[in-house]
Amino acid sequence: MSDREYVIKAENLSFRYEGAERYAVDHVNLEVEKGEFLAVLGRNGSGKSTLGKLFNALIEPTEGTLTVCGMECKTEDDAFAIRQKCGMVFQNPDNQLVATIVEEDVAFGPENLGIASEEIRRRVRWALETVGMLEYRKNAPHLLSGGQKQRVAIAGVIAMKPEIIVFDESTSMLDPIGREEVMRVAKQLNRENGVTVVWITHFMEEAAQADRIAVVHNGSIAMADTPKKIFSKGQALKAFGLETPDMSYLAQELRSAGIMISDEIITVEEMEVELCRYKSNT
């Protein structure tokens, strides 16, 4: 345990909206490792988005402690420092772009940090290149597709050079192509730039691509494990209002029918391989 580096550490983290009876986030203990791709999975109203907002210091914990990159949010300045380290990409692509030109929008974050003009220009170029939107730098955001807008939003975040990026259901308003684009960029940032990703979603197929899944139910972490382990517990998932991916479900059904294939299958390809292996063995 000791050689692992945690960028987010929550202990008994709780949050209650003003006037609400129930905790939206209820005594959560969670650690996010540096460089990890963590999916936070839960159905609507499970408290997963509130958790994301806590990580970004947009809201303050009601109880418990939360350390982001070694910082606790006590004052306005702490919040400012945390937001610099932990960026956030939101759900609605239209509602998070500020400027009328792509390039200016990406510059918005660095400008807020008070970085020198020369460095801002360098960062904006790098950020747009990283998300593959450099050729659109002079465009107006409203003329872009949903996936492109989200990529611009990601560029706006990475231009601030954060260590963590929280994606708060960033694909839920996109078409399949846009979803694919955003996921690809997130994975690339995680793999090539060592950015820790917290991917909040209710799509099983997306969660399946993460290193680890934390299932959120009624504000607390119900399970946290690798995707394969999580999806093999189909019945438990159902209780949290979540559907297992089709292939995991099929695998479980086959197993209960006496066809003993692996219970850690998520994709069609894996199923194909496993079935062929099973067939050649019998």
Next chain:
Amino acid sequence: MLSNITIGQYFPGTSFIHRLDPRTKILLTVMLIVCIFVSKGFMGFALIALFMLFCAKLSRISLKFIIRGLKPIAFIVSFTFILNLFLGAGTDVIWEWGVLSITKQGVRNAVYMAVRLVLLVTGTQLLTLTTSPIALTDGLERLFSPFKKIGFPAHELAMMMSIALRFIPTLIEETEKITKAQKARGADFESGNLLKRAKAMLPLLIPLFVGSFRRADDLAMAMEARCYRGGNGRTKMNPLTFAKIDLIAAGVFTALFAAIIVLNIFGIF
């Protein structure tokens, strides 16, 4: 129907006029407006009109485009023209009918007023066509920043303006979407008298309002998440700087201004 609004429409380019610092352009446009109002006669207007033609030529924006931008004010221009024509004071009566009369001075006033309005709109159009909204708000922010000391919210105003400009297309899109959705549910926006049609707009406006409040909320959060905390300590990717061309433009404008004053003093109409 909504997508052809030209307010604040920017025509990208790299011409002399485009490259001027927005502050220069704003100040010179103000100067031009002053010119339009102080000039009293045909010569002055002709000079200004020629000068504007020259600017339009320099900016490489087609005249057709500029003239199209005048369409929305056609009604106001003709209205003021008619009003001035019939109700203008004067002694040399040409035609009279009850309280209505046309006088020589009235005709002149009417024509000048119409010309003034057209020149005014053309002048400001040249500004908005050659200056990106971002540059425009940037320029305004910088121009008004000396007044920050007495509590004038220069940065906040500029920010509000640029956000408004950013969301105009989004809201237009949303209006069209809601219109379609309501039409599909049997809403009728086209028939009936004015009052009926205004009432029919209600189911369009309410969702639009609710939607924009939600948007505002989302945007505020997104801005906070990106470390926005007002104008203090902010830097700019492309800070504004005055260059040689700004000096040239200012020189040319001063010459024009002087010419108008001279025309006025010597009473050359």
